[in-house]
Amino acid sequence: MTVRQAGVPLAALACLLAAVPSVADDLPLKSGSTRFAVIGDMGTGDKPQYEIAAVMEEYRRKASFDFVLTLGDNIYGGSSPADMKKKFEDPYKPLLDAGVKFYASLGNHDSPNERFYKPFNMGEKRYYSFRKGNAEFFALDSNYMTPEQLAWLDKALHDSDARWKICYFHHPLYSDARFHGPDTDLRARLEPIFQAGGVRVVLSGHEHVYERVQPHNGIYYFVLGNSGELRDHDLKRSPDIAKGFDTDRDFMLMEIAGDELYFQTISRRGETVDSGVIARTQK
Amino acid sequence: MKTAAAILIAGVMAAHADPPAVNRDAAIVNEFETRIDTYLKLRQEIEAQMGHLKTTPSEEKIAHSERDLRHKLREARAGAREGDIFTPQISMEFRRLIGLAMQPADATHIKQSLRRSEPVQLHLKVNEKYPESMPLQTTPPTLLENLPKLPPEIEYRITGRDLVLLDAKANLIVDVLRGVFS
Numbered sequence: 001m002t003v004r005q006a007g008v009p010l011a012a013l014a015c016l017l018a019a020v021p022s023v024a025d026d027l028p029l030k031s032g033s034t035r036f037a038v039i040g041d042m043g044t045g046d047k048p049q050y051e052i053a054a055v056m057e058e059y060r061r062k063a064s065f066d067f068v069l070t071l072g073d074n075i076y077g078g079s080s081p082a083d084m085k086k087k088f089e090d091p092y093k094p095l096l097d098a099g100v101k102f103y104a105s106l107g108n109h110d111s112p113n114e115r116f117y118k119p120f121n122m123g124e125k126r127y128y129s130f131r132k133g134n135a136e137f138f139a140l141d142s143n144y145m146t147p148e149q150l151a152w153l154d155k156a157l158h159d160s161d162a163r164w165k166i167c168y169f170h171h172p173l174y175s176d177a178r179f180h181g182p183d184t185d186l187r188a189r190l191e192p193i194f195q196a197g198g199v200r201v202v203l204s205g206h207e208h209v210y211e212r213v214q215p216h217n218g219i220y221y222f223v224l225g226n227s228g229e230l231r232d233h234d235l236k237r238s239p240d241i242a243k244g245f246d247t248d249r250d251f252m253l254m255e256i257a258g259d260e261l262y263f264q265t266i267s268r269r270g271e272t273v274d275s276g277v278i279a280r281t282q283k
Numbered sequence: 284m285k286t287a288a289a290i291l292i293a294g295v296m297a298a299h300a301d302p303p304a305v306n307r308d309a310a311i312v313n314e315f316e317t318r319i320d321t322y323l324k325l326r327q328e329i330e331a332q333m334g335h336l337k338t339t340p341s342e343e344k345i346a347h348s349e350r351d352l353r354h355k356l357r358e359a360r361a362g363a364r365e366g367d368i369f370t371p372q373i374s375m376e377f378r379r380l381i382g383l384a385m386q387p388a389d390a391t392h393i394k395q396s397l398r399r400s401e402p403v404q405l406h407l408k409v410n411e412k413y414p415e416s417m418p419l420q421t422t423p424p425t426l427l428e429n430l431p432k433l434p435p436e437i438e439y440r441i442t443g444r445d446l447v448l449l450d451a452k453a454n455l456i457v458d459v460l461r462g463v464f465s
Contacts, residue, residue: 077415077416078415078416079342079345079346079415080342080346080415081341081342081343081346083342084342085342108401108418108419108420108421109418109419111349111415111454112451112452113336113345113348113349113451113452113454116336116337116338116339116345116348117338117339117340117342117345118338118339118340119340123338124337124338142421143419143421143422144421144422144427144438145421145422145424145427146424146427147424147427147428147432150424171421180401181395183395183396183421184391184392184395184396185389185392185393185395185396185423185424185425186396186421186423186424188392188425189424189425
């Protein structure tokens with residue numbers, strides 16, 4: 001296992017550790033908490049995807065998460081019935097059989113018609129929201145961010161009385177991966193809406209690595225695009241990376257318990273490569 | 284008195300001159316929207332006969348519906364040609380609008396967005412399907428703000444230097460405007 005703490009100065013690291021104290025290897029698993037997993041860029045149908053899915057099932061037995069957020073590129077290379085079986089239904093069968101629900105967002109390799117696929121729970125919409133406990137989740141379509149979608153998000157965030165507002169979509173607003181880099185046009189449009197709407201956590205994929213970015217304006221940005229694909233050693237050294245992992249696949253577990261959100265990133269070997277807790281701000 | 288008369292004459296002449304540029308531009312956008320409406324009406328008629336696709340656990344049904352819609356649209360538009368919607372006048376207006384979007388304040392963001400969202404180089408043809416194995420490039424939000432609004436059934440897509448009108452549900456190329464991006 002390689003955990004790369006890329007180029008973070010000691011002072012910045014100390015601040016970071018104060019803000020994000022590390023937790024034990026497993027989430028606190030508090031009674032009544034909301035627990036879910038996060039995967040991105042997974043739909044290859046190759047062995048590593050199946051191996052990550054198997055580790056997820058192991059953790060489901062331990063942590064009893066109820067649902068999974070997908071950060072796009074759910075199905076690579078077309079979404080024929082055979083593709084859906086090999087790249088979604090088969091690898092995640094144990095989770096699906098256990099009643100775990102998947103809430104998909106669309107990546108640039110996905111057909112927009114995946115919104116009609118029942119196991120993706122998109123309600124025929126390319127962007128949508130749903131509520132779980134004291135958290136509301138906003139799945140966006142970053143492939144095609146129309147003024148209508150931006151207006152919808154702005155209103156939906158303002159109308160939401162959820163204590164935690166989490167946005168997830170494919171293209172990262174911040175990233176220090178070499179292959180693509182951040183989408184700054186998207187950032188210019190979305191970030192002001194996130195700030196005004198009280199979003200605390202943003203999850204994206206697209207880059208085939210894991211990154212926890214230093215918080216920007218109180219928002220925690222995670223990039224997780226290596227639950228099937230991997231771009232080995234693609235992360236640059238950057239002070240903007242709080243934690244990076246680019247040598248194997250992984251997925252994330254999250255647990256929301258009151259005003260705290262715990263996260264744990266787990267590799268294909270079942271090792272925790274990052275973990276921490278984020279406190280809710282009063283807004 | 285002479286001055287007042289001159290102003291009056293100038294006003295009358297102006298009223299009979301060419302419409303201001305802003306009205307010309309609006310008229311061209313109206314023409315574009317009319318052409319989009321024509322496509323949409325045809326599509327709605329076809330979909331009404333087929334029945335609308337609903338959420339299903341069967342990917343087979345989704346794939347069949349997409350194929351069926353595309354097949355029927357292609358048949359109904361057998362004579363469709365590049366430029367049916369992007370007429371020369373509409374093309375010129377789109378080049379102007381894209382040029383406005385690419386003004387220095389936004390150009391860097393748009394170009395970065397285009398570069399970083401996995402650009403695709405394809406030569407697409409009207410009435411053909413978008414290749415399933417190819418990713419869709421992000422259409423930058425600043426660009427979408429500057430182009431005429433489309434109904435949800437059709438979207439602007441970028442492939443290489445071209446702007447494409449894509450019917451996403453049918454996965455069908457509706458029209459192509461060539462060489463608008465550098």
